[in-house]
Amino acid sequence: MITAERKPLEEIIECIRPYDRILLVGCNECVTVCAAGGRKEVGLLASALRMAFMKEGRTLEITELTLERQCDPEYVEELVTMIDAADAVLSMACGCGVQEVARRYKNKPVYPAVNTKFMGASVSQGVWAERCQGCGDCILGLTGGICPVARCSKRLLNGPCGGSTSGKCEISDDVECAWQLIWDRMKELGIQDRYEEVMVAKDWRTSRDGGPRKIVREDLA
Amino acid sequence: MKTESVLEKVLTSGQLAVTSECGPPRGALPDKVREKAAMLKGYVDGINVTDNQTAMVRMSSLAACIIIREMGLDPILQMVTRDRNRLAMQSDIIGAYAFGINTMLCLSGDHPKFGDHPMAANVYDLDSVQLIQTVKQMREEGIFQGGDKILNPPQMFIGAAANPFADPFELRVARLAKKINAGVDFVQTQCIYNLDKFEKWMEGICDRGLDKKVYIMPGITPMKSAGMARYMKNRVPGMDVPDEVVKRMAGVPKEKQAQEGVDIAVESIERLKNVKGVHGFHIMAIEWEQIVPEIVKRSGLYPRPEL
Numbered sequence: 001m002i003t004a005e006r007k008p009l010e011e012i013i014e015c016i017r018p019y020d021r022i023l024l025v026g027c028n029e030c031v032t033v034c035a036a037g038g039r040k041e042v043g044l045l046a047s048a049l050r051m052a053f054m055k056e057g058r059t060l061e062i063t064e065l066t067l068e069r070q071c072d073p074e075y076v077e078e079l080v081t082m083i084d085a086a087d088a089v090l091s092m093a094c095g096c097g098v099q100e101v102a103r104r105y106k107n108k109p110v111y112p113a114v115n116t117k118f119m120g121a122s123v124s125q126g127v128w129a130e131r132c133q134g135c136g137d138c139i140l141g142l143t144g145g146i147c148p149v150a151r152c153s154k155r156l157l158n159g160p161c162g163g164s165t166s167g168k169c170e171i172s173d174d175v176e177c178a179w180q181l182i183w184d185r186m187k188e189l190g191i192q193d194r195y196e197e198v199m200v201a202k203d204w205r206t207s208r209d210g211g212p213r214k215i216v217r218e219d220l221a
Numbered sequence: 222m223k224t225e226s227v228l229e230k231v232l233t234s235g236q237l238a239v240t241s242e243c244g245p246p247r248g249a250l251p252d253k254v255r256e257k258a259a260m261l262k263g264y265v266d267g268i269n270v271t272d273n274q275t276a277m278v279r280m281s282s283l284a285a286c287i288i289i290r291e292m293g294l295d296p297i298l299q300m301v302t303r304d305r306n307r308l309a310m311q312s313d314i315i316g317a318y319a320f321g322i323n324t325m326l327c328l329s330g331d332h333p334k335f336g337d338h339p340m341a342a343n344v345y346d347l348d349s350v351q352l353i354q355t356v357k358q359m360r361e362e363g364i365f366q367g368g369d370k371i372l373n374p375p376q377m378f379i380g381a382a383a384n385p386f387a388d389p390f391e392l393r394v395a396r397l398a399k400k401i402n403a404g405v406d407f408v409q410t411q412c413i414y415n416l417d418k419f420e421k422w423m424e425g426i427c428d429r430g431l432d433k434k435v436y437i438m439p440g441i442t443p444m445k446s447a448g449m450a451r452y453m454k455n456r457v458p459g460m461d462v463p464d465e466v467v468k469r470m471a472g473v474p475k476e477k478q479a480q481e482g483v484d485i486a487v488e489s490i491e492r493l494k495n496v497k498g499v500h501g502f503h504i505m506a507i508e509w510e511q512i513v514p515e516i517v518k519r520s521g522l523y524p525r526p527e528l
Contacts (some may be wrong), residue, residue: 153334157351158350160389167388198350199350200354201354
């Protein structure tokens with residue numbers, strides 16, 4: 001899923017300071033799962049903002065709504081009945097959702113209330129970690145199901161580097177060495193001999209380096 | 222001979238080669254480069270010029286290599302894949318060769334986190350193994366990584382680094398094999414203080430006959446003080462400094478510790494000279510280039526062969 005973290009309250013307040021009426025929009029998908037911008041977080045942020053404005057002697061009118069999926073035009077359309085009553089939209093969706101709202105409601109300012117972080121998986125309660133960079137040409141079949149592009153700090157395709165120590169990355173004890181994981185898994189699968197095959201220079205065109213990407217499915221379009 | 226590299230000449234002659242390194246200054250100080258390189262003149266077969274080492278901005282390796290080349294010496298262009306993509310790296314390799322620089326070292330480089338620009342984007346378009354492959358292809362096939370023909374392709378003698386002490390240890394021989402598969406000609410290792418472990422790694426290499434496919438030059442770094450020994454032991458990723466080395470450094474008075482460090486370096490060279498598969502030494506005297514001649518002389522590696 002796409003993970004996100006709420007921005008600091010002060011930063012959000014600065015964004016919406018010029019406005020009196022805010023439409024605060026959450027999303028019921030990824031940001032709900034990672035507890036950053038679902039219905040619950042929308043409620044918490046709305047209360048925090050009201051209190052902060054009250055302390056300044058101002059009243060902030062906040063309309064709260066959590067859409068099923070903010071990156072989908074069909075659901076973003078639901079805002080049409082309430083958009084005129086708001087001076088600005090504060091979105092708690094990932095960057096995709098924020099942009100979809102901006103695209104649909106051209107004359108309405110939209111501000112992000114979260115920082116979109118990465119595509120990741122849940123490691124344990126309250127912990128998420130990066131797993132995929134969306135390079136567009138998956139090599140997990142060659143690396144034992146562990147992605148060096150996303151999980152090696154230097155995205156080395158022929159690691160590990162000389163900084164791997166006791167299974168940890170040189171940048172931090174909190175970061176596992178992806179190539180240690182890959183090697184362990186290769187041994188587990190009995191495919192260690194594949195390690196010495198050089199992984200050739202990657203074609204990054206399928207990644208962000210090739211320009212903004214798009215999928216067109218003729219069969220569905 | 223694959224190239225005009227002096228280092229290649231010495232290594233293929235079967236004599237022990239000696240390289241050292243020079244870190245470029247953190248500013249436009251060409252005389253500083255000349256001063257450091259001059260200290261090494263006559264004592265080494267090649268001078269590694271580091272590329273933004275420890276991810277700190279310095280004079281470019283290429284510029285410093287040109288300065289050294291113009292002194293009539295033999296620089297080794299270090300290139301990390303952290304800062305530049307394949308376009309920039311290949312154009313620098315051509316530029317280097319145009320100035321008569323014919324030896325280089327392909328590295329991935331320290332993560333930006335360790336340097337003075339931790340906020341910088343890290344590029345890693347290629348990794349060190351892919352850079353080796355690229356330089357080899359430029360030399361042997363005369364084509365760029367992208368496939369186009371190169372006019373007067375650079376003939377680089379290709380080096381890489383190896384760290385016998387990083388984890389997983391069991392993978393370290395295979396990792397060297399991978400660099401050999403990519404086309405590396407010589408390897409300079411991480412600083413060796415744990416000689417037993419280094420010898421074990423070399424055994425693994427010789428068992429597979431890899432010593433016949435690549436020239437291996439153990440890295441030797443004289444320690445200036447017990448403090449430096451402790452720092453290297455505890456703070457430098459991938460460094461293996463045994464307790465007895467720290468104890469030995471700490472066991473002599475402060476003013477004699479530098480001498481002790483040099484003694485350890487010389488003794489290490491003497492011992493490793495006899496290890497099968499060792500073809501020379503890479504003496505990295507960090508900000509202490511002036512000590513290199515003494516180490517080279519005392520280790521019986523002076524004078525350098527005239528080839």
